[in-house]
Each structure stands twice: as C-alpha cells, then as structure tokens.
Amino acid sequence: MFVDISQLTIYVRPGATDMRKQQAGLAAVVQNLMEGNPFSGSLYLFCNRKRNLLKALYWDGNGFAMWQKRLEKDTFPWPKDEEQAFEITERQLQLLLEGLDVWNAHKDLSYSQIA
Numbered sequence: 001m002f003v004d005i006s007q008l009t010i011y012v013r014p015g016a017t018d019m020r021k022q023q024a025g026l027a028a029v030v031q032n033l034m035e036g037n038p039f040s041g042s043l044y045l046f047c048n049r050k051r052n053l054l055k056a057l058y059w060d061g062n063g064f065a066m067w068q069k070r071l072e073k074d075t076f077p078w079p080k081d082e083e084q085a086f087e088i089t090e091r092q093l094q095l096l097l098e099g100l101d102v103w104n105a106h107k108d109l110s111y112s113q114i115a
Contacts, residue, residue, distance in 0.1 A: 003043075003058060003060065003065070005043065005090050005093065006090050008042060008043045008090075009042040009043070009087060010042070010044075010045065010087065010090070010092075010093055011030075011036060011042055011043070011045065011087055011088075012044075012045045012078075012079065012086070012087075012088060013029060013030075013033070013034055013045065013046045013047075014078070014079040014081055015078075015079070015080060015081060016047065016048060016049035017029060017046040017047060017048065017055075019046070019053050019055060022066065023057065023064035024064075026044070026055065026057045026066070027057065027059075027064060029046070030044050030057065038057065038059060038064075039059045041058070041061070042058075043056055043057070043058045043093075044056065044058070045093075045096075047078045050075065051075035051076045052070060052071045052074075052075055052076070053068060053069070053070045053071075054068065054069045054070075054076055054097075055067070055068045056068070069097065074099060076096065076099070077096065077099070077100065077103065077104075079103050088102060
C-alpha cells in the first residue's frame with residue numbers, strides 16, 4: 001500500500017536510535033520515549049548513530065509498515081537532542097531525504113514596523 005504523505009503528521013525521533021529494532025521495537029520507542037501513539041497513522045522517523053540509515057514507521061490501519069533508506073556516502077542532517085526536534089512537513093521530509101538540513105534553514109522574520 002502506498003501512503004499519501006501529504007495527509008500525515010511526520011514526527012522525528014532526535015538523536016540516535018538502535019536500528020536493530022524492527023516494527024514492534026520502534027513502536028515501543030514511539031510510545032515510551034516519544035510519548036506518542038504509534039497507532040495514530042502518523043509517520044515516525046528514526047536515524048542511527050552514524051546518520052547513514054533512516055527508518056520510517058507507519059500504522060496503516062491493519063499493520064505496521066516500515067521503510068528504510070541507507071546512504072552509501074554522506075550522512076543525513078539529524079537533530080542531536082530533543083531541543084532541536086519537532087514535527088516536520090512533507091516538504092521538509094523531501095529536503096531531509098535529499099540531504100538538506102531542515103533544522104538549520106533560514107527562519108521567517110516578522111516585523112511590526114520600520115525603525
């Protein structure tokens with residue numbers, strides 16, 4: 001089954017995750033460490049210590065689906081601690097998979113008046 005990612009909420013698990021974990025182990029990480037609901041239909045992202053392997057976990061209504069991407073060269077930009085972690089958009093996921101650092105991108109500025 002293919003998923004319409006534009007309809008999902010995407011969450012990132014900051015720091016390193018043990019990539020020996022499969023669906024049940026990653027669902028436990030979502031529930032116990034991220035305090036999320038692995039059965040919510042959201043997409044959860046995890047990365048290894050070397051930052052060259054990314055796993056995505058998703059509940060599709062009757063079972064878990066898990067995807068992984070391993071880079072042969074380079075590393076994924078990844079938040080090191082929970083202070084840098086946040087929900088990301090579909091566009092930010094695309095940029096992340098292309099290797100762009102969405103956590104240190106330029107931020108929108110808001111001004112109320114000209115000084």
